[in-house]
Amino acid sequence: MNQALQIRSALASEQLPAPGQAWLQTLVAQQPAQQRTMPALVAAAKARLLASDLATPGLFDTASPPPVFPRELLGPSSASLQETRLTHDVVAQVVDLENLSQSRWQQVQALEAIERGEQKRGREIIRVPAGGYGGGGDGDDDDDETDAGTANGRPAARTASTGTSDASATHRLVLQDAEGQTLFALELARIYRIGIGRLRMGEKLLLKTGTVVARGTLLLEPASVKFLGGQVEPLHKTWVEGRLARLRSEAMAAGPRV
CATH class of the missing domain: 2.40.50.770 (RecQ-mediated genome instability protein Rmi1, C-terminal domain)
Incomplete structure (x- = not known):
C-alpha cells in the first residue's frame, strides 16, 4: 500500500473524508524528508484537511467524491x-x-x-x-x-x-x-x-x-x-x-x- 492510500485509510478511520490522490501526493512531497513517517504524514494531512474549504476544486477525486447532502x-x-x-x-x-x-x-x-x-x-x-x-x-x-x-x-x-x-x-x-x-x-x-x-x-x-x-x-x-x-x-x-x-x-x- 502506498503512502497516499495509507493516509486515506487513517483519515477514514477517524470518519474524515478521504482527500484525492494528487492532493495527498503533493502534501507528502512538501514535507521534509525527516517528517515523512506515517504518523507525521497522517497528522499533517489531517491538519491541512481540517483547514481546507471542503468545496475547494481538486481536494477530492472526482471518481470517488465524499458523500454529500441528498x-x-x-x-x-x-x-x-x-x-x-x-x-x-x-x-x-x-x-x-x-x-x-x-x-x-x-x-x-x-x-x-x-x-x-x-x-x-x-x-x-x-x-x-x-x-x-x-x-x-x-x-x-x-x-x-x-x-x-x-x-x-x-x-x-x-x-x-x-x-x-x-x-x-x-x-x-x-x-x-x-x-x-x-x-x-x-x-x-x-x-x-x-x-x-x-x-x-x-x-x-x-x-x-x-x-x-x-x-x-x-x-x-x-x-x-x-x-x-x-x-x-x-x-x-x-x-x-x-x-x-x-x-x-x-x-x-x-x-x-x-
Whole structure:
C-alpha cells in the first residue's frame, strides 16, 4: 500500500473524508524528508484537511467524491418534505451561525467581545488570545457536554460562552457539503459545543446516518452530530466582519438598546 492510500485509510478511520490522490501526493512531497513517517504524514494531512474549504476544486477525486447532502433535500421542493432522515453520513462545514435566543444587540456585543480577544462566562470577562475563538480543535468534543472547567484538555477560557442563558439557547447553522450545497440546521436539543465563541467558520461536522431532516432543515441532537474540528480562516474572518456589520445595521434600524 502506498503512502497516499495509507493516509486515506487513517483519515477514514477517524470518519474524515478521504482527500484525492494528487492532493495527498503533493502534501507528502512538501514535507521534509525527516517528517515523512506515517504518523507525521497522517497528522499533517489531517491538519491541512481540517483547514481546507471542503468545496475547494481538486481536494477530492472526482471518481470517488465524499458523500454529500441528498438531492431531494436541496431546492424549493424540500420545504414540502415533512420529515425524512439522512441515509448516510455526511461531513459538512459550518458557514454561518446565529443564536436565535439573543437579541441583535446581544449578538453584536458577543462578536465585539471576540474581536477584542475576550469572552464572557457569567459575570467574569476572560481574556483569550487575539483573534481567539473557542472550538476549532482537531477532534470530537462530545465530552464538552460536561461543562467542566476544561474541554478536551483546552482551558475553559477558550470555550466559554459569550451569551446569556447559554444552557437554553437555540442556534441555527448553515452547513455546506463538499459540492458547495448548503442546508440550514437547527438545534433540536441543546448541544454545548455549538455557540458563538465555540464554533469557527469552516469547522467540520459529521452528520450521522439517521439525522432527522424536516422541511429542508437538519434537526441536530447530541447523538446525531460529531465535531471533527478545524477552521477555514478566510471564511471565519469574512463571516465575523460581515455578520458584525449586518447585525449593527439591523440593531440600529430596530431602535435603541433595551
